Structure formats: structure tokens, C-alpha cells
Amino acid sequence: MNLSERELKELRPMIASWISDDLIRNLFSMMSEKMEPELVGSILISTLKQFPKGSDEEMILAAARKHLYREEDENVKEAGDAKKIVRDYFDSLLLEMRLMGSTLPDTKTDLFNRTFSSPIMTAALSHLGRFEKGKETMMDVYAKSAKQTNILHWVGMCDNDWFEQIADLGAETVRIVKPYADEEKLINQLVFAKEHKAIAVGIDIDHTFTTSGTIDVILGEQMEAKSLEQMKRYRDATDLPFIVKGVLSVRDALLCKEIGADGIVVSHHGGRLPYAVAPVSILPDIKKAVKDELKIFVDCGIASGMDAYKALALGADAVSVGTHLIPYLRKGEDAAIERIEAMKRELSGAMAYTGVRDCHSFDASVIHRR
């Protein structure tokens, strides 16, 4: 996608004057090929902030190209595509019917002392648009859709002023903070979340590294691989329920229990690691290991009430839907609400046909592998 003159005019004041219009145009079209259109502006601005004044423009373009088009082995790209692995796994799961004596299901779900209409939740997304105080972005549409449908809403990386604007829309909210190297910022965001009525907080641990084994810098912010002592400290920095997002092994789930976490999100963040196991395929092992001592949430590739059902049957307490909702959010609040309601109905249908009367009654033995 090419940058229009109007968009260039909007971006220009936020980008250093030594950077040429041509570089901005080239970066914009390169980034547009690889990411959601709403993300391009803010990522472009923060990418350019990382380069010192007078940096060679060819070098900037080459660095951006390297980051965007991860130089991967061709085989890994195809066979190791973690999103495809998730889709294939979901589609390999079949349901038997259990209809004798069945009843209409109740999808109400209790989480963190609140009652929600469904165990389907939003996922911790971020940067859907560019924050300007008082101006609506897709992050607001997302939160309003969660509130209207009475589902638990998750918010990802954002500064406090953006979080406050989202939280003020009134959805029950979980805030997932980044593993910032700047600990003061990290703890401040956890504390701020509580002051702005979040009902739980947490940290994602699966975007700390780049796939080429360096520590990540996300939108200009330096991340840090955290020790267990640090994780305990963050846990103790808040009396809200504390969630670790990005758990994809029994080992990490048990360590989350050890640091005193209240919940985990079984996730690989939409495919950070090639050949990663599908989160839903490792759920039963994690559930067996942690039993009811941690709330178990799951995301990655959930795109229907049927997918949600399978994850719930395999041990999740609730499931998050992110990427699948983005096209609906783009169309607006009504479209997003309608899609969430439709997924809730799909889940109800699957529950009715398999004899699951409520959210305490999911049973993994309904599931067969194709």
C-alpha cells in the first residue's frame, strides 16, 4: 500500500526532519505488506526513532527489511508455520454427540469474582491505531464491544494514558504489561492498572527474544529476559490476580505456580516460534500438572465458537480471540459485537449437542482425533 499525501502530512510532524519523505514512503509500503494497516503508522514512527540523526537511509531500509522479512529457511517457513500448525490441530479435533437427557446450556462464566456472559474473551492486542487523547481508535471499539457483550477484555502494550482511555470505557479489563527492561515503568504500569479498575494484571514472556536470538526492542522499548526472582517481585508488586502470558510447556506452567501467579495464558503469541506446539494440544498436559491451582487461559488461532469449545473441553477456563476479530473491529462496533455474539451462539450449539450443560461440565472425552 502506498502512502497518500494526506497520510504523509499527518505523519511528518512525528518524524525527525532529517529523515526524507522518500524513506518514509518506502518504509510505509514495505511495512504495509507485512502488517495490519492500523499498525503501520505507529510502528513506522517508533522504528525511525531508533536511528541516530544522520543515519544512512539505505542502512535504515536494509535493517527494516531484515526485521520484517525474517531470513528463514524456506522449509521452516512452510512446515514450521506455527499458525498453520494451530489451524491444522483444531481441524483435526472431532466431537461426538451426547444428546440423551441433554438440556439447553448455560454459558455464564465466573472469572476473578465477576460473572461474564461467556468463557470467550478478547485477546491482549495493542497499537490498533495511534493514540491521541480523546480520539477513538480501534482499541476503543474493541473495549466497547467487550463491554456490550459482557465478556472479559484484555489489553496489551500501551502507555498509561492510552490504558486509562480504554479502561474508562467500562469493560472488565485485564492488563498485560511488557517485560520492559525499565523495571520502574513495568511496575508503574501494574500499579496504574489497579488504580484504573483492572481486575487482573500480568506480563507476557513470549515476545522477549527476536527469532534470531537477540533481546527484542518493541516499538523502541527495550525488553529484558526476566529471572524468577524478578517475576516474583512483579507478582508481589500488586494484590490483583497476576497472570503470565506466553506459557507453552508444563515446565513453565509449574514455574508460574512457584512464583505465585494466579493464572497463565497458554500461547505462543500468534507464532513467535517456528514449529511451536499448538497451545490447545498442550493444554491437557498443563491442566493435569497444575490442576485447579492456576486459571488456564488460551489463545492463538481461535476463530469460532467451535474452536473455543475444543479449547474449553481440553482444559481451558476461558479463551481469547484476537486476530479473528480485527476485520470486524475495522467495520465498527456493531460488526464486532455481532461476531462475538455469533461465536457465543456457536459455542452454545456445540455444548448443547455434546451434553455440556454449563461451563463447569466440559469433558475432554467428547473429543476424538481425526
Ligand SMILES: Cc1cc2nc3c(=O)[nH]c(=O)nc-3n(C[C@H](O)[C@H](O)[C@H](O)COP(=O)(O)O)c2cc1C
Ligand atoms: C496487533 C496485535 C497486537 C498484539 N499486542 C500484544 C501485546 O501488546 N501484548 C501481548 O501480550 N500480546 C499481544 N498480541 C498477541 C495476542 O495477545 C495473542 O497472543 C496472539 O495474537 C494470538 O491470538 P490470536 O490468534 O487470537 O490473535 C498482539 C497480537 C496482535 C495481532
